[in-house]
Amino acid sequence: xxxxxxxxxxxxxxxxxxxxxxxxxxxxxxxxxxxxxxxxxxxxxxxxxxxxxxxxxxxxxxxxxxxxxxxxxxxxxxxxxxxxxxxxxxxxxxxxxxxxxxxxxxxxxxx
Amino acid sequence: xxxxxxxxxxxxxxxxxxxxxxxxxxxxxxxxxxxxxxxxxxxxxxxxxxxxxxxxxxxxxxxxxxxxxxxxxxxxxxxxxxxxxxxxxxxxxxxxxxxxxxxxxxxxxxxxxx
Numbered sequence: 001x002x003x004x005x006x007x008x009x010x011x012x013x014x015x016x017x018x019x020x021x022x023x024x025x026x027x028x029x030x031x032x033x034x035x036x037x038x039x040x041x042x043x044x045x046x047x048x049x050x051x052x053x054x055x056x057x058x059x060x061x062x063x064x065x066x067x068x069x070x071x072x073x074x075x076x077x078x079x080x081x082x083x084x085x086x087x088x089x090x091x092x093x094x095x096x097x098x099x100x101x102x103x104x105x106x107x108x109x110x111x
Numbered sequence: 112x113x114x115x116x117x118x119x120x121x122x123x124x125x126x127x128x129x130x131x132x133x134x135x136x137x138x139x140x141x142x143x144x145x146x147x148x149x150x151x152x153x154x155x156x157x158x159x160x161x162x163x164x165x166x167x168x169x170x171x172x173x174x175x176x177x178x179x180x181x182x183x184x185x186x187x188x189x190x191x192x193x194x195x196x197x198x199x200x201x202x203x204x205x206x207x208x209x210x211x212x213x214x215x216x217x218x219x220x221x222x223x224x225x
Contacts, residue, residue, distance in 0.1 A: 006153075034212055043115070043202055043216025044154070089154060096167060097209035098144070103153030 003027050004092050006102035014110055019077040021105050023090030028071065030100075032093040035064060035075050037086045038104070044089055048075070080109045117203050117217035125225050129191040132220045134203030135184055142209050145178055145188050146202040148219070154202070160186065161209070193224045 005024045013019045025033075031052040036044035050057040050064045050073065057064050063076045077084055087106045091099040116135040124130055136143045144159040158168040163180045171178070175194070180186040190197055204216040 002153075032212075036214075041218065043204070043218050045216070046212055046214065049212045091154075093210070098156055098159060098167065099214060100156070101146075101154035103150075 001026070002102070003030075004090055004100050004102040006088075006090055006105050008105050009103070010106040010108070012108045012110060013080050015082055016079045019075075019080045019084065019107055019109065021075040021077075021088050021090075021107065023073045023075075023102055025071050025073075025092050027092070028068075029095065030092040033064070033066060033073050034091045034093070034099065035062075036089045036091060036101075038089065039086050047088070077107075080107075082109050082111050085109045115203055115205055115215050115217035117201075117220050119220060120218065121221045121223075123223045123225065124193055126194055127192045128224075129189065130193045130197075130222060130224070132188040132201050132203075132222070134186045134188070134217060136186070136203070136205030137215055138184065140205035140207050140215070141183075142206045142211075143180060143186050144204040144206075144214070145186070146204060146216075148200040148202060157188070190222075193222075195224045198222055198224050 003026050034049040035047040037047045038044040048059050048062050050066050066073045085108050087104045089104045090102040094100050118133045145157040147155050157170045158178045160180045178188045200219045202216050202219045204214050206214045
C-alpha cells in the first residue's frame with residue numbers, strides 16, 4: 001500500500017497563476033518531507049523540504065505547507081512559469097532514513 | 112563532478128534475456144540507491160547500499176532481480192530472466208549520508224522488455 005499518495009496525476013495552470021500540488025501520507029511517524037522535480041529524460045532533483053516541527057517552509061516562488069493532523073502537505077508555486085512544467089514527486093523520510101516517494105504529479109504551465 | 116552516471120540510457124530486450132544496468136555514483140558519496148519508476152507505483156526503492164554493503168533489499172520485487180556494488184564507484188542491477196512487466200525507468204541515486212535531502216539521481220535507464 002502506498003504510504004505517500006499523490007492523488008492528482010496531472011495539473012494544468014496558466015502562467016502567472018498559483019500551482020498547488022498536494023500530497024497525503026499514512027504514517028504519522030514520518031518526520032521529514034521533501035519535494036523533487038523531474039524533467040523528461042532527466043533524474044529527479046531536490047526542490048524543497050520541510051521538517052515536521054514546522055508548518056511552512058518558503059524558498060523563493062516555492063512554499064511547502066505541512067498539516068500534521070491531516071497528514072497532508074502541499075507545494076505552492078507562485079507565480080507559475082512555463083519552466084516549472086515537470087513531474088513533481090512528494091517524498092517522506094522513512095525510519096531508516098531512506099526516501100519514500102509518491103507517484104508524482106505532472107504539472108503543465110501554459111503560456 | 113559529472114554527477115551520477117547510468118548506462119545504458121535505453122535498453123530494449125526480449126523476454127527471458129538477462130539485463131544488466133550500470134551505475135557510477137558521485138565520488139565520495141557513501142550511499143547508493145536503486146529506484147524504479149512506473150506509472151502505477153511511481154518511484155519505488157529497490158535496494159540501497161552503504162559503503163558498498165547492501166542495507167535493505169526489501170524492495171527488490173523478485174529473485175530475478177539482483178544488485179551488487181563491488182567497489183565505491185560502481186554498482187549493477189541485474190534482471191535474469193527479464194519479463195515484460197519489468198519495463199520501467201530505473202534510476203540510480205547517491206548521497207553523502209542517508210539523512211541528506213540532497214539525493215542525486217542519474218538520468219535513468221529506460222528498459223523495455225518485449
